[in-house]
Amino acid sequence: MIKHDVGEKFPGMRDHILGEESNMFTNTAGESVEVTIQSTPEETKLLLTKVLDENQEAAALLAEALHATPDTVLDSRLQDLNFDLDMDSIGIWIDPIDSTSEYIKGIEDEEPKSGVYWHGLQCAVILIGAFHRETGSPVLGVVNQPFSKQDPESKSWTGHSFWGVSHGDFHCNSLLSSQGSSTTPISRNGLAFTMSASEEAHTKDAFSSLGRVHFASGAGYKILCVIEGHVDAYILTKGSTFKWDTCGPQAILKSLGGGIVDYQKWKSSSTDAENGNFLASAGLKYDKPDSEEPVSEGQKWSNSGGIIAYIDAEVLKKIHGASQD
Template sequence: MDAKDFVQSILNLSQQASNLACLIREDPQLNERLTASKSDRINGEADFKTLADVLIQCTFSHGLRRKFPGFKINVRGEEDGSFPAQNGKQVKLEITDDAQNTRKLLSQVLKDDSVVEKLSGAVHRNMEVHDDFLNKISGLQLPEELNVWIDPIDSTKSYIKGGESLESVTVLVGVHHAGIPIIGVMTYPFSKQQIWGVCYGNTCVTNVPKPLGNSPIKTVYTSTLETDERRDKLRSQGYHVETPAGAGFKLGGVILGAASFYLVSRRSTYQWDTCGPHAILRALGGDVVLQSRPDTPLSYNDSVDPNEGFVAFLDKQGALKLLSALK
């Protein structure tokens, strides 16, 4: 499988996902009406999913399998493909090439025929992303069996809230092989930005420019679940600590140079959160390693268990110094 064709397809489908996210969010009443609760996460916080989450994941999975029918592509995501219908029962949104079937499925969830038609059109709309950096991976051959993690809407609470919170919303796609993240695509639906990276074999390519230098003041992103004691300890060591929303957004901050590190001490993230950004960090020369074993990167499989505590970085020595400051 040619890497250029595969990444091009992920970029196209991610752009289509971004378009769906924006369409659904354009109507606040529609977005509010189409929000369903899920079982509590391991950290005890309530979790939610929107129609955008489910529809994006189903559309992405179908599109990727249709494009590469002869390859073993295992697509897994945060959602299970189901959403409450108008009658209160769960409907499985199984997308096919049949637009009429899509309209039929969506009409079980939505009363407004015009909205059904609008969303169905977006599901079956082909989008094309143009990026000259893709030429750098032309000819690179990928394994015939690939595993894909997708988080269709990362920072769902921000997506539901709207307003300025929308800047932290991302669509995350990660591809791993033999436990190692090798392809990552991050799309920011509301700022229209898309970043990606490939790190496989001896090839590391990304459309993200490497930072020109290190800031003397190191910014650390943490979760709000991080203890005040640990945050205060970091500040006492000269670090600037921030807690923006969204695991994907925080990882993207490290990738784009807004933060030096993303520190997670609790089991509060999942493979679908980290796989894509992790691959981009690797393409830039960075990594995501376990706090307890800094020489061990996060690895990937098909488990839905939460990740161990980790630190994400571009500067390995700086990350080791950070962890040392917490001891």
């Protein structure tokens, strides 16, 4: 849906919209079907029935949703943005649902710890990021959290979208007031991090000695916790995230003065001076794979050196020693 709508508005970008999911499906009869939005709901319904084993009702409901015009309210700050950006030089990475397992489980009653949900629907997010195809640098990012808050009486959910722009000297985002300060500063004692529960024990111990560690679900959500200020950094030592996970969030972090860098490269910068020089020019790139060496298709677009997401570079200096353990 996102690829279709963006491609319609910006035809020059249509072949440069990339992501985790494929629109090729195989039904129970073994027939492969490429799903694309057709000119009319009826045509889209006919295509979807092939995928859904002739389930007319489900196909009709999906087609109706795909062709509906969403009722959206544009952030007023977006209307005031004024900067030059050649849309024909832009590529897009999309993850239509990050933390799929949490979405499938549908856990609604998880309680946060210091603002961080370790599991639950709150961890399921939609990630969209735009990058310069020549430089690979992220410039625009959106993180949509459709299950942000639940009404205790009606049980209905309210979503929350975060966006950021970082293009040259221009920086703007949904988390800053007109005075340029955070609208909801978070007060807490000591450092805090998000990490994956699958990290090695010695890595967990090293960073736990420096502050509180939250083992939350979903890469996108863990970075969102950095964006919102619930934690100081998201640390991942393994290459288990992908370009579609980090492009959008990195653009938002850049607009806040932070970023996302390759963990292994950051770890190898052994002194504060080297670390500072590294951060001044570093950042994940999105125009090509990390390695020119042949890798499996599934790992082609991975952030192979791991990642560390942050807002304040001073925090990285404080924790750099722990990465050497």
